[in-house]
Amino acid sequence: MSHTPTDKEEGADVPQEQKAGWTSFIKSLAHMTGDLSSMTAPPFILSPVSLTEFPAYWCEHPELFARISEGSSPQDRMERVLRWFIATLKGQYTTRNEKMGSEKKPLNPVLGELFFGVWPDKNGRGETRLMVEQVSHHPPITAYHIENQKAGVSLQGHSGQKTSFSGTAIHVKQSGHAILTVKPKNGDREEKYLITLPKLRIEGVIWGSPYVELADSSAIQSSTGFTAAIDYKGKGYFSGKSHTFKATLTQDGHKNLQTYEGQWTGVSHAGKQVFLDTSAPKEEVVVKPISEQGEWESRRLWEKVARGIRSGNYDEAAKEKTRIENEQRQRRKDEAAGGTSWDLKLFEHVDSDEEYRKLADMLHDKLTPPHEDGFVFKG
Secondary structure (H helix, E strand, O other): OOOOOOOOOOOOOOOHHHHHHHHHHHHHHHHOOOOOOOOOOOHHHEEEEEHHHHHHHHHOOHHHHHHHHHOOOHHHHHHHHHHHHHHHHHHHHOOOOHHHOOOOEEEOOOOOOEEEEEEOOOOOOOOEEEEEEEEEOOOOEEEEEEEEOOOOEEEEEEEEEEEEEEOOEEEEEEEEEEEEEEOOOOOOOOEEEEEEOOEEEEEOHHHOOOEEEEEOEEEEEEOOOEEEEEEEEOOOOOOOOOOEEEEEEEEOOOOEEEEEEEEOOOEEEEOOEEEEEOOOOOOOOEOOOHHHOOOOEHHHHOHHHHHHHHHOOHHHHHHHHHHHHHHHHHHHHHHHHHOOOOOOOOEEEEOOOHHHHHHHOOOOOOOOOOOOOEEEEOO
């Protein structure tokens, strides 16, 4: 994805017929305070994909996910977890809409929206299954569960976003976390890994060519005492290239065991050895045909909106999107009037997640996340 030159004129990459809508959008951004999630974006920067599909990016390299449990020691498995995690970043934050030219705003899921998918077994390590549910609309929160039973690895988590505009960029603070469970193949006891989420900075907005950079830090904390602290920088820092990271592995908060650095969109190294090359082909999640999906499943729910966006028929997209949103507003009004609430199907809310708290307490001050409630997969 090419980055925007600093001497580019505002709106340089906006289609001519969309200039007026884009100008209005930029003006709205500049005057908006607080969270931007509820803002209506101009059609040309809308994605035809709902946020409920995004957890699939955790597993576009299902073999790396499955091979975690094959590690010979706690440190080996920690390095495998880090390698898999870094491999997920390219899909999650730079290639979501490569066919459409630049980053697009995903569709905001409705409460109760579902997404199911599978990565079939290709190398005898078992199939990997994905289950997603939109568990909150205000604030928007997506919960997910990914599991490969044969490999002995599963991931459960939830995420939300709070967005703000400052200067020329949109800043996204991701809430939530993921917990990875690993049953080692060598018979070692079960391990847990807490994964915190990086902050995002969306650049290029004023030119009409948004792209994502990761900012600040995130961490992976293992129940075995290993910690990977990951720092993210844009162009001109560690390697003079965009999308750079530097991860430091420690044990029990002491001695630095290894440093890993490079581009999370390309090649990274551990010392002089190649740690990860993200040029390996990704594997798309397999989803049932829309005709076989339930009414709450994402691609069926947004089918007409997505078709309008992809074909450039933004009138159809806007009409269908408004219909869905109005139906949801009415559903919430009916629930309030009847004194009822929406029942979650796959997950349940917990005020205090002890598993999360135990792992979070092992992180040092700089990386320790705030207290969070959570959502637990019902199984």
